[in-house]
Amino acid sequence: MKRIGIDVGGTNTDAAFVDGDRVMASVKTPTTADVTSGVKKALARLLGESSAARAAQAVIVGTTHFVNAVIERKQLERVAVIRLCLPASASVQPLIDWPAELRDAVRGQVALLPGGHEIDGREIAPLDESAIYATARRIADAGISSVAISSVFSPLRADHEERTASIVRSVLPQARLTLSKDLGRIGLLERENVTILNSALSSLAQRTTAAFRSAIADSGLGAQLYLTQNDGTVMSAEMAEQFPVLCFASGPTNSMRGAAFLSGIDEAAVVDVGGTTTDIGILKNGFPRETNTVIEIGGVRTLFRMPDVISIALGGGTRIRTAPLRLGPDSLGFTLVEHGRVFGGNDLCTTDVAVARGLVALGDPKRVAGLDDQLVLGVLDEARRRLEDGIDRMKTQAGDIRLIAVGGGSFLVPKMVKGVSEVVFVPHHEVANAIGAAIAQISGEVDQVFSDLSREEAIAQATALAQARAEKAGAVPDSLSVVDVEELPLTYMPGNCRRVRVRVAGKLA
């Protein structure tokens, strides 16, 4: 199948055209403030390099837009949180375990109200509808239009969240609502955290997916739009628009899959140096090592299954301040090509220093010829120190490992790194992300209630349905494997009922 993979990062928008197992063309362009024109430009250049790309059946976009918004605390909306729980859970307030800075940026109204369910399906307390109306009106008065609703045991019984949503909607028809039951595993605080993050990103998600759609349409492509999600599989643009949190880890997943694809190496550490951040992860059997434990996004606990990756504030656009010398944590992002010193601007960033040192040829080297040697060495030393520290944190055993360096800023990775046996640089490394997106797997998921079946029969039936869905979506039947099984007995319902969620994934045909 012919696919175009696009990676929209904070700094660059990359595109690659992949036909079967071959990379036919790839381009790197700056991300633009409006996203659309950057994607359009990338597609135009890609089509210029390979007109065959016009026949692509799918455009698969991976973006770090949403997770960067959380990490940089930018473009986040203030969120009203309604938790249906009282009298339980009163001492553990929503956002209790968030970093203070992020909490201050996101927390709008917070209301703990009577409601939620016991594990056996009984109400902890009946909903207090007048309190919900009053809360909704307070939210409206505060000018907040993004609302996160959580409820105790909502993955088992969603009716309190749904009824609350309909009341909020009647008061605030334009509000964007996220219900925790849709993002949900058992674990109230973590599920609520993800719900609030999703709410904080909801208008950014609408703008971003709309931009992708119009860029594809304007480029004259007839391809279907997909986005890549946390586990490295693709999802529809509609789904991504509603649940931007599901795209959080697509950046690292795509770059690691791309690094494995390009290098042919299945076991190694991967560093992906972007414009804003560097992701460090570990490849096992060609796939990112996943964490078993709770994942934190920007310091917030979630229940996602994600690649075990750490993100450090270091990239090609990382801003440098002098006296005293300080790197980041902010990045020039997509304004690098305008404000970066070698590109004619006045801001100093890591790329300028790398150009001064002759590590990469970009822009006008004369503009950084006069940079103080001490400054240049100081910055590169600090960058090396941060990389070595990050790689060290990811290692689970002593001894040197191979390191694959990818990403547009990989010129910041020295040839010799402490704890690393060999640094591997690969062709197309600067667009590893886009290639990873292009080769993303396709999944099929079933999440439904089965009754009057044994547990094994229910899981088998759900698996068969999920496989059929994946095949219909274009997966190669032989390549499908189960990536997740979750089963919740619904003891409050008659007839041996259980909620079964099965997810399978495999190669795109």
Place this chain on the structure above:
Amino acid sequence: MASWTLTADEIDDLADGCTLLGSGGGGDTHCFRMVLRELLASRGPVRIIDADALAPDTTVANLGFVGAPIVMTEKLLCENEIVIAVEAMERRLGRSIGAIMAAEIGGGNGLVPLIAASLLDLPVVDADGMGRAFPLSDQITYSIYGHSAAPTVVTTEKGDIVCIESPNNRRIEQMVRALSVVNGNTCFTADYVLSASDVRSCAVLESVSLARHIGGALRAARATHSELVPALANALKSAGLAVACLFDGKVMDSRHETRGGFGFGRVTLSSLPPAAEMTVDFQNEYLVARRNGIAVATTPDIISLVDSETLRNIGSESVRYGQRIKVLAIEAPQLLRSPAALKVIGPSAFGFDVEYRPISACA
């Protein structure tokens, strides 16, 4: 050391140690960590005292949540259930409680007395009644060695207070369990009121210190990328306990159901590549591990499922398909391995048709 104070920096070490000693149960620690952190910041440090340092006339009560661990991840702490339980116990006894301790050091329940101590301005005794976690409230050294659970005070977040008296500790457990079912499979209890000398003679001593020590040792080993199992073995050796790594593999299946106030289930693991299989049965806590059908570790020894690489504990309700897991067995304290104790907390007490074999015999 007669007493020490817990600082905010040590909360994670202590909680990690409690989790590992929980044998997969005892409840999640995350929310308790958060609440404890806020309490230490607003109300100052909490004091932990040796059993030896208790004044002879001190009345000590045991505290803990009872129920299915999964429920505690949805119905979070309310604080009021703790305060009203201790107050009701003092009213019933007609005297004040001078110190509190954990019924079980394992899991979140290991942190509960510290939260209570902060709320009520009481010291915590460096001891507990299980040295780990067990499903039943009478599977505790005090009961095994002849003390009564009565009076037991049961409270809920809804403000319910029930005081139970019975000459039979198992019947008290059954009534507590029934109340927990009424309250959605969780409730809070204050029970086993003991004198200072009772604590010294039949509690598992210095278990709070041990938990903190385990957590600290693992943190230090992670920071230097040292082998984690030997680091754990070293920490346990200070308490005279052994640890064995039974299995390393991938979760192929995890089934669980919540009934009667417990979480029941079985985890099935396969080695990579698939050559051997291990099953681990649990009732809140992991109880019996079988390798290719043959029991290789049983209660009262502590069975812990941990992330293969980080050794982070994975509770019985958090096991998921595909996880890479090591199965560890940690020797139970001597008090739990006597013939009298094995009748109450050995495998046959849970309906398993297998004999207890100490892990030192299996390793």
